[in-house]
Structure formats: C-alpha cells, structure tokens
Amino acid sequence: SDILGNAVTGSGKTAAFMLPILERLLHRPKQTRRTRVLILTPTRELAAQCFSMGKDLAKYSDIEICFIVGGLAMKPQEVDLRNRPDIVIATSGRLIDHLRNSQSIHLEDIEILVLDEADRLLEESFTDEIFEIIRMCPRGRQTMLFSATLTSEVNQLAKLSLNNPKRISVDDVYDLSTGLQQEFVRIRDKNESDQLREAIILSLCLNSFHSRTIVFLKSKVIAHRLMILFGLADLSAAELHGNLTQTQRLNSLDSFKLGRVNFLLCTDLASRGLDISGVETVISSHLPNQIRTYVHRVGRTARAGKSGRSVTLVGEKERKTLKTMLKKSKDSVRSRKISPSNIEKCREMIKNFKDDVQDILYQEMAEKRVRIAEMEANKLQNVIQFQDEILNRPPKTWFQNEKQRKESKQKGIELSSPAEFASKLKSSKKRKSDKESKKDPFRGLSRKKRRRKMIMMDEQKERAVQEKMKSETVKASPSKLTSEQHQRKVARQAKRTVNPQKIATSTSKTSKKRHPARKFASSDEKTDRFAAQIADFGFREEKKSTRKFQKKTKKRFKRRR
Structure with missing residues (x-):
C-alpha cells in the first residue's frame, strides 16, 4: 500500500524507507537484472547523502545502487543505468534528460517509487517533472512520500500519484526536536x-x-x-x-x-x-x-x-x-x-576589510573569465577534432517548450509562496492595464469627451498632412533661390486657387523667365512638383465645399425655426 510519512527532522526518515527496501530486494529474483526502486530528491546534496547511507547499509549484500544527479558527467551515468542497478537515487531533471536522450533507458520495471522531501518537490518547476516521471512509471508500483513538513499542499501530488495511501505521522507538522x-x-x-x-x-x-x-x-x-x-x-x-x-x-x-x-x-x-x-x-x-x-x-x-x-x-x-x-x-x-x-x-x-574584499572579488572575476575562455577554447578544439561524431548525434529533447517551463515555474511559486505569487500577479495586472491604456486612447472616457478627442485627433491629422504638403513643395523648389524669394513664392502658391493646369503653366513660365538653371531640372522633379500642387489644390477645394455645405445647413435650420 502507498504511504504518506511525516516525522520531525533528524528522526531517521531515510533509514525508515531504505531498510525495508533493502530487505525486500534481498529476496528478489536474480535471473534477470532490473531497476526495481527509484528514489527522487529535490537537491543533489540530499541525493548524495541517501546514496552514501544506502551504500553503507548494503555493504554486505549484492544490491547495486546508482547515483544520477546534474553537474556530473553524463556518459558514466548512462553506462550505470544500462547495467540495470537495483536502486536509482536521482534528481528529477537529470533523470528526465537520460530517459529522453539516452538509449535503452526506461522505468518499466519500477516496483517502488520514493519521493523524499515531498513538499519541496512541489516548488519551482519540480511538479511537472515529477508528474512526467510518474507517468513513465508502471501503475502497479508502490509509492511513498516522506517529509518533515508534510502539509495539505502535498494532497495535490498524492491524488495523482498515490492509491488509497496510509498516512503515518509521528509528530505534528511543525514540531521541533525537544533538545x-x-x-x-x-x-x-x-x-x-x-x-x-x-x-x-x-x-x-x-x-x-x-x-x-x-x-x-x-x-x-x-x-x-x-x-x-x-x-x-x-x-x-x-x-x-x-x-x-x-x-x-x-x-x-x-x-x-x-x-x-x-x-x-x-x-x-x-x-x-x-x-x-x-x-x-x-x-x-x-x-x-x-x-x-x-x-x-x-x-x-x-x-x-x-x-x-x-x-x-x-x-x-x-x-x-x-x-x-x-x-x-x-x-x-x-x-x-x-x-x-x-x-x-x-x-x-x-x-x-572593504578594499581587500574588492580586490579579492576582482581577482576572482578575472580568474573566472580566464577559466571560461579556456573552456570555450577546449570546446572549439573538440568540435574541430570530433566534428563528424558531433554532427551525427541526435539533438537533445525535453518534455516541455520554453513557454510551458515558465508556466510551470509560476505554478511552483504559487504553491510554495502564496505572498510572492500574489505580488507577481499584481505587477502583471498593472503592466496589462498600462498596455491596454496605451493601445486604446478612448478608454474610460464619456461620449462627449470621446467626440471631442476624436475631433482634436482629426484636426491634428489635417495639420500633419498640411505640413507634409508644405515640406514637399519646399523640397520641389529650385536650389538657387534666395531665402526671401523662396518665402514669397510659397506665399503666392498658397494664395492661388486656380485650376491645376493654370498652376502648372504659371510655374513653368516663372521658372523659365526668372531661373535659366531650371532648364536642366530632370523630368521626375517636374512630375513630383506637379503632383504636389494638384494635391494641395484638391485639399483646399474639399475644405471649401465642406464650409459651403455647413453654411447651407445652418440657413435651412434657421428657416425651419
């Protein structure tokens, strides 16, 4: 039957699950080599401690124990897992890495699954990794969860991984040792x-x-x-x-x-x-x-x-x-x-000691940079030397993409520290509201204020168009004109309200008379100038028609009254 174990720190929880496991493995069938026990821990140090204790307890038996954690070389661990040891003590991340990217490694023969410090395994991105490992294990296994602070949060893990568990608590949840x-x-x-x-x-x-x-x-x-x-x-x-x-x-x-x-x-x-x-x-x-x-x-x-x-x-x-x-x-x-x-x-x-501390930190930074540079150089040498082998290797995979990893980390923060999660939620909501306010300029305004703002925005757009048209006309003007002459010419062109054909003929005549250098202007410049003048003229005509229409409507409204 599955077990939920809870006891004070230093009461011997590791020995409580290691001794029965070793006793059970002494009576195992020895014809075929199988990995029957998997022990998962949240930290590498705890895994190392479990490994050393297991080695000491199984000293005078033929039970083999394997140690799989991050920060150590992958190849020796891969060889150990292929030899099918009886017990595997591991951290979740490195174990998933082996299961997905190393050949002929699986968890199909697991009989006992132990989760040490179960509440810590719910923090950060551990939850999704643990559920992924549980999914790979067979259903007929025995699962055991142990921790000094086995709170109600572990029920989420127990529902998914345990079948009718027996809860064994020696002391209360937050009890400390008497000494x-x-x-x-x-x-x-x-x-x-x-x-x-x-x-x-x-x-x-x-x-x-x-x-x-x-x-x-x-x-x-x-x-x-x-x-x-x-x-x-x-x-x-x-x-x-x-x-x-x-x-x-x-x-x-x-x-x-x-x-x-x-x-x-x-x-x-x-x-x-x-x-x-x-x-x-x-x-x-x-x-x-x-x-x-x-x-x-x-x-x-x-x-x-x-x-x-x-x-x-x-x-x-x-x-x-x-x-x-x-x-x-x-x-x-x-x-x-x-x-x-x-x-x-x-x-x-x-x-x-302030100056000495700064000097030591500076020296350490320099040493670290040198060490990183040496590592990069060694990597490049290996790439050059074993290029074909590296290219032929299959790319490494993971059970989550980057987006899912971030989401799982956020879930872990929500479970482990509710206050921190609440503060993060508030900050994210503020950012969202700021973004929405930037996107929608009429948000939170009444109808009158919206109309006024729309009119103001239309007027600003019109001004921007007029300024653009003026700048284009300035660009189209000849380079040899003085500043005063140029200003007079722009003023004249603004006052004119003649047909576009007349404007074109008048500009061409003035340019021929006053500026003989205009002859050498390219045909593209002429067409651009002409198009700008036509657009300016059309814009003025439109404005006039709208004003006339407004006057007519006012007169009709007065007559009706």
Whole structure:
C-alpha cells in the first residue's frame, strides 16, 4: 500500500524507507537484472547523502545502487543505468534528460517509487517533472512520500500519484526536536542593512560560537562575501550555494563533516535533509517567510536525541512572522542580547576589510573569465577534432517548450509562496492595464469627451498632412533661390486657387523667365512638383465645399425655426 510519512527532522526518515527496501530486494529474483526502486530528491546534496547511507547499509549484500544527479558527467551515468542497478537515487531533471536522450533507458520495471522531501518537490518547476516521471512509471508500483513538513499542499501530488495511501505521522507538522534551544536576536535599528547583519554574525562567531556552526544566508552573493570576510578574520569556513560546481559543493560539505572547517556558510540549499553529525549551532541571518523553511533550517542541529542551539536575527519587518511562529511553537524561546561595543568593533573590521574584499572579488572575476575562455577554447578544439561524431548525434529533447517551463515555474511559486505569487500577479495586472491604456486612447472616457478627442485627433491629422504638403513643395523648389524669394513664392502658391493646369503653366513660365538653371531640372522633379500642387489644390477645394455645405445647413435650420 502507498504511504504518506511525516516525522520531525533528524528522526531517521531515510533509514525508515531504505531498510525495508533493502530487505525486500534481498529476496528478489536474480535471473534477470532490473531497476526495481527509484528514489527522487529535490537537491543533489540530499541525493548524495541517501546514496552514501544506502551504500553503507548494503555493504554486505549484492544490491547495486546508482547515483544520477546534474553537474556530473553524463556518459558514466548512462553506462550505470544500462547495467540495470537495483536502486536509482536521482534528481528529477537529470533523470528526465537520460530517459529522453539516452538509449535503452526506461522505468518499466519500477516496483517502488520514493519521493523524499515531498513538499519541496512541489516548488519551482519540480511538479511537472515529477508528474512526467510518474507517468513513465508502471501503475502497479508502490509509492511513498516522506517529509518533515508534510502539509495539505502535498494532497495535490498524492491524488495523482498515490492509491488509497496510509498516512503515518509521528509528530505534528511543525514540531521541533525537544533538545533544541531557540534564541532570537532582535535588530531594533530602523536603517538595518546587510552590513549590520554581517557584523552581528561575525561578533557571534568570534565571541560565542567557535566550532561546528552552520550559518544560513539570504543569497549566494552574501554567502560568498561573508566567506571572504571570515577568511580575512582568520576563521576557517566553507561555502555551499548554487554558484559552485558540483565537485566544489561536495568538497565543502565533506570538509565540514570531517571537521577540517568550523563554519559552513550556505543558502537554503543545505536546509533540507542533510544529516551532519555534531552540529552545535545554526545561525540564520534572516527570519524566513515560511515556517516550514525555518523548521528545516533549525533541524540541522539537535538531531537523533542530541541537544543543539538555533540563533535567528529578526528585524522590524519580520516581527509579524515571528509572532505567528511563537504561537505555533510549543517550546520556550529566549531572546539573546549582543553588546553594542562588539558589534561596533566588527563593523569597523568590515570597513577596514572593504578594499581587500574588492580586490579579492576582482581577482576572482578575472580568474573566472580566464577559466571560461579556456573552456570555450577546449570546446572549439573538440568540435574541430570530433566534428563528424558531433554532427551525427541526435539533438537533445525535453518534455516541455520554453513557454510551458515558465508556466510551470509560476505554478511552483504559487504553491510554495502564496505572498510572492500574489505580488507577481499584481505587477502583471498593472503592466496589462498600462498596455491596454496605451493601445486604446478612448478608454474610460464619456461620449462627449470621446467626440471631442476624436475631433482634436482629426484636426491634428489635417495639420500633419498640411505640413507634409508644405515640406514637399519646399523640397520641389529650385536650389538657387534666395531665402526671401523662396518665402514669397510659397506665399503666392498658397494664395492661388486656380485650376491645376493654370498652376502648372504659371510655374513653368516663372521658372523659365526668372531661373535659366531650371532648364536642366530632370523630368521626375517636374512630375513630383506637379503632383504636389494638384494635391494641395484638391485639399483646399474639399475644405471649401465642406464650409459651403455647413453654411447651407445652418440657413435651412434657421428657416425651419
């Protein structure tokens, strides 16, 4: 039967589904090689952790486990999948890439499908990818969903992928471990900035917490900047965020696990499922908008019955979320105070390091450009060397086009953070209204105002036509005339209301008498001039007829009265 599992962070959910799977695979038929189990995770780090745990548990058995994630070479993974391992631990994007573009790889023999951190799989573009993988799996499989924050949002996924599931919840949705000590540092400064928060974190790490500390930061840029500051302040630290390559991520995670480094500076990438033993403190630079992200962050410490501490910086704008969080939390919460002298010292330290930080960032940018240039050069060499092989390869495909990808991402934002989605919706509506107002100039006007505007627009068009006709006549005039003579001539032509034939003869006579250089003018210029004069004359005649008609109608109206 299908299962929906929910338990506190650090309670051993990975072992809860890995052990029964391994026990079931020990009794499998060994005549034919088949991939029977698929485990999907939202992040590469979580997939790597599941893989290492599975390897340790299946050490003394003949069960084969495969590791398929992005950021690593495709060819070795392709070979592993063709060998039909018993268990495949993967991220959704890379798995779909293999299923669509690699030969003889399928999910027809899957018996067990596990979705770890199920609520995170609903965020961003994960939902459509998960449904695509579920569509490729056979119907008679067993499906299991596990997470620490298994909320009502997962019901959407459960309806489509599970058949009459059994819900097993050890604790409430937002329960924290009993050994966790929660502390909040309130920032009362109204002009709070990232530098102030950096100074507070630096003072905490220099004075209070010296080892086995994870620091969660708002963005990748801030995490990298703080990494440089920690290095300048002689604090051994490693960074973990999306701007790093897969090998760099794994190296930094291993260095923190093995104790080579005392501090791990990371984004919410490391907040899900990572089991790092001996973490004493978790520091958050900002209070997250959602309670579940906070639960996952502080869940990196106080795991498996051990004690731990979480310190969160709270600004004036984050007070509402803090109040809602305190209402839901059952445990006691403390407020931590930091001496302003320590913060000032750290602020001065950061100011002194400003030039050094800029130099380091500049050097890193230069190194990055060189590295990119080398990569491009290697690519060109490979293209030249293996041109025939590359051209013969079939083009890569994906189950969505670009428009569908954007739509799925928007759906993910709607499910994961409703506030962010609402703000985006408002901005899009404003843009649409602005565009519509630009397209329709009469929008929102009454009938009278519309008529007035139409008359005004007609008058403007008439003026524009008249100016165009004048400019054409000016262009048609000879080049050797002086400015005064030219102005007189234009005035005369404007006063004339004679037949077009007379206008043509008069202009030709004047040109012959006054300007002997006119003889050398081309026939095209003459025809253009003539056409312009006729059009001008016709326009005047039309205007006259309309005025006469208006006068007649007024007289008739008066007589009737």
